[in-house]
Amino acid sequence: MNFNQILEKKPIQASVPCRIDIGGTLDISTFYLPMAHLNPASFNIALDMRTFVTLAAFPKGRIKISSRGFESVEFDQKKVRFDHAMGLMFAVARYFNAHGVHIQIHSTSPPKSALGGSSCAAVAMIAAFYAALGQEIIPEKIIWLAHYIESSVAGVPCGVQDQAAAAFGGVNLWEWQMGERGPKFKRMPVFEENQDLSGLNDHILVAYCGIPHISKDINKQWVESFIRGETTGVFEKIVEITKDFFGAVKTGNFGLAGQLMAKETRLRLAMTPEVLDKTGIKLFERALSLNCGARFTGAGGGGCLWAIGEKDRIQDLAYAWRKLLEPVEDASVLDTLIDTNGILIL
Helix, strand or coil: CCCCHHHHCCCEEEEEEEEEEEECCCHHHHCCCCCCHHHCCCEEEEEEEEEEEEECCCCCCCEEEECCCCEEEECHHHHHHCCCCCCCCCCHHHHHCCEEEEEEEEECCEEEEEHHHHHHHHHHHHHHHHHCCCCCCCHHHHHHHHHHHHHHCCCCCCCHHHHHHHCCCEEEEEEECCCCCCCEEEEEEECCCCCCHHHHHHHHHEEECCCCCCCCHHHHHHHHHHHHHCCCCHHHHHHHHHHHHHHHHCCCCCHHHHHHHHHHHHHHHHCCHCCCCHHHHHHHHHHHHHHCCEEEECCCCCCCCEECCHHHHHHHHHHHHHHCCCCCCCCCEEECEECCCCEEEE
């Protein structure tokens, strides 16, 4: 479909938040289906470092994608390739049979920071295409569409929590289930609708370690060890920890939440020590020394860490993490807050 004529009148822009999490990997069907009797769940918090996707008019028959940190790529609509950095984005464009469009992606989170950036961009892009077509924005539909498109081109099993956080925003526990017609999720917000979440900002901290992550290798190790039956018990414990963590945050017991987060991180480290780089190890250990919990985001291996704990402890940790990160190039404690909004059409 030639979007040139639609977009010449007015470009379309959509934005979504990124996320921090605990209980990741459980959103991959390899895990949540064999453990269905435990109702596997993931917990995440949407952050206001949003990803913006703008659809603008471009010559008929052509598709161009531009994104900060990547070289712009342009294809003829019938010669699109999916085996490069922008492959997922071109796959989304091909789903809509789109041409005559320049897709501009701008993320306000650090590049390759393990905050769900590529999945966020896919969600925002799908929402923008639906808006351009004058169709209803249905978050659940967009989540699953983004998930399946990513799974079709990634070459590895993919989860769905990044897309879920991007579409809905807020602070949620997501139970992954099989419905009558296919997979589904149950969203359980930590707070009641319209409840002020600002207080939770005082209990969390997010830092970028300065080293971009590559999640495929670590995720692949987790998947393969689970399939071989070597880590079944570990992931069953992670299911339990994630649900207990949700309960601790919901009741405001941030000391307990920190202990649970530390426990989950240790389990992951025992399976895959490389989930934390040298800087990550230092940040993790400093958090524990201040009675906070800390965890890598996503599949780790570089990118971001986040921490949770009592307010005064998090204040102390913020100072300690800044000192630790001073000599690390591009690393910093991130200035970010919880984002209660999901998909926004601008």
